[in-house]
Amino acid sequence: MVMDLVAEDLQAFAVFAGHRNFTRAAEELHVSQPALHARIRKLETRLGTQLYAKQGRQLLLTDAGEQLAAFANDTRDRTADFLRTLDAAPPRPLVLIAGSGSYLYLLADPLRRYLTRGRELRLLTGDAAETLTAVRGGTADVGVTALGIPPDDLDCELLAQFPQTLIVRSDHRLAGRRTVRLKDLQDEALVVPPKDRPHRQQLERSMLDQGLRWSVAVEAEGWELLVHFVRLGIGPAVVNGSVRTTSAVRKIPVKDLPPVRYYVVTRPGRDDRVDGLRRALT
Incomplete structure (x- = not known):
């Protein structure tokens, strides 16, 4: 059955598997999203199995999808190696x-x-x-x-x-602290990443383990937007210590986070x- 697969469809699936996002994969392949959807559906029909599934806002590869992606990439790499032996193409x-x-x-x-x-x-x-x-x-x-x-x-x-750090405006009640613990965030409204992000999930588990109450001031995608909302006074945020801030924001290590x-x-x-x-x- 695999021998019946078209090379272009395999390559399209390999790109999709790398992004797990139809928009970005279609842009890389220079095709429309409906055309890419049709290619993936054709592969699923030929193989008689589901290649990906939607979980929340994420697209996850099934076991068959992981195997096909590995096969497609291996085929691509072997083809590139063969062409290099003929001096027909430069190294990718x-x-x-x-x-x-x-x-x-x-x-x-x-x-x-x-x-x-x-x-x-x-x-x-x-x-x-x-x-x-x-x-x-x-x-x-x-x-x-x-x-x-x-x-x-x-x-x-x-x-x-890097340590995990609390970032607050200079007028926040915790701004003068050299370190904080999670219990210091009791009843705070925090600026946090979306719920499906690992950083948010770890923070929620840690707060729950200590029986702490807190609320969401706003959800923001990306560290820079989190810092921006903190500067605006929306609320404090817990971020990786690598995140750069400005003089308007204080960074305070959180002692009981890994x-x-x-x-x-x-x-x-x-x-x-x-x-x-x-x-x-x-």
Whole structure:
């Protein structure tokens, strides 16, 4: 059955699997979203199985989808290797996937140095789950993401760690504190990420474990928007210590929250090019 699959459909699915987002995948493929939907449905019909499922606002690959993505990427890589033996194509650019916070606060200088040496690099954005899926499936060669417990099947090298910090305006009741504990946030209205984000989920669990009451002042996507709302006086926020702020905002370490650890993630058995990129980032 796999032999009947069209190469273009496999490539389309590989791109979709990397993004897990029809809008971004369609833009990369230069096709319309309905056309991409039709390709994925055709693959599901030919294989007789579901390749992805919707969970909340996220699209998750099924086991069959993970296997097909790995097959599609392996096919792409083998084809590229064959063409290179014929000198028919230059080596493909390496692919790096990371979250917006990693790009903003951790990777700017290493990437600038890497790219100024004339090396090509394709950049993808994704959260922790998307990063691990992309590296496992071969859609990305290297990933940078925050992890609680690094997975055993990937090589994970610690890049940096930061305390979790409370950010408040200078006129907030806690602004003069050198450190705070979660109990100091009792009855606060907080600026928080959306409910499906790992940072929000960890904060909610920690507050619940201590029996603390709190409420949502506003949900905001991305660290910069959280900081902006804090500056406006909407409420305080708990953020990674790597997040940059202005003089209008105080950063206070939260003593009873664990540090945030960022890792460089690669597949075992990486080649010299991938290892060179990994070293450049660390």
